[in-house]
Amino acid sequence: MKKKLYLMRHGQTMFNEQDRVQGVCDSPLTEKGKEQALYTRDHYFREREIQTDLAISSTQERASDTLELVTEQPYDRLKGIKEMSFGLYEGWLNKMVPRDWETSLPHYGGELFSDAGNRMKETLTEVMKQPDTESVLAVSHGCAIRAFLTACDMKPPRFNNCSVAELDWDPETGIFSLSEIWQNPLL
Template sequence: MKKRLYLMRHGRTMFNEQDRVQGVCDSPLTELGKQQAECTRDRFFADRNIHLDLAVCSTQERASDTLECVTDLPYERLKGIKEMSFGIYEGWLNKMIPCDWKTSLPVYGGDLFSGVAERMKGTLTGVMERDGFQSVLAVSHGCAIAAFLEAVGQSPRVFGNCSVAVFDWDAQSGSFELVEIWENPLA
């Protein structure tokens, strides 16, 4: 049996506008971020007549605020799909983090990219293994989603705010297959 996962990045935040590292710290959605979420709701989910059975998001406020703009489903907040920690670099300008950040962040109190990949894949596999639904929306973060892409055999990339990666999940094999990436036109 196949299920569908819609993995969405949160809307634009104050730190995105300032080109700052967010990681596990949080900054609020901007007005544009809210408009991006509404655009995804209307131009992706509504225009395609997509029915969602289950909604989950990261424990970070920018993710839950985005989810609430997209659907009125009750939802669960999951630590396993939160953004990676950038340690001491949180709040710094993006251009100031080391080039080898995927492997060097633990030295600075942050997460290892491959560890985030394992955490994301394990958490989302657990969600997909639940009974009683066919279609799930999961709202997460740029680097966490890039890590998940790598964990399921895709090239990691960070896509625009409120863009959606669509996966089919096969219960028999426990594997995720990328179907498409929908880029939000306001991103």
């Protein structure tokens, strides 16, 4: 029987609002980010009556703060689903990052896009293998989620803050498949 993964991006942060690269550095959720999280809770999870057996978050505060607004269930924080590192570019305006960032970041102390995707895939596969877990809510980050979906041979769109990718995981094959992407309309 397939298991469900609800992979959610965190709410808007101060750096998102300023159009800055965050990566592994952190900035707090804005009021809009908190509103986005509550909107997702009410209009995605509650309206669809989705309940999960397990909740996990990136170790970064913006993700755990988002998760705490979406659910009251206990959760674990996992380094394996944190945002990818942008090295020296963290804190810079997004428009100043080179166009070849997906492959050039290691030259500046960052992480390859493909490495972030493989890290996410490995971590989420281990989470899905847990016995007595049929559905998981995981809160992560925009680039890390796109890298994960790319590592799973999917063509991901850009994720709005607090959007959710609903995936099926087949325990027989270990393959993730995308059921739906729900984009939070609060931009």
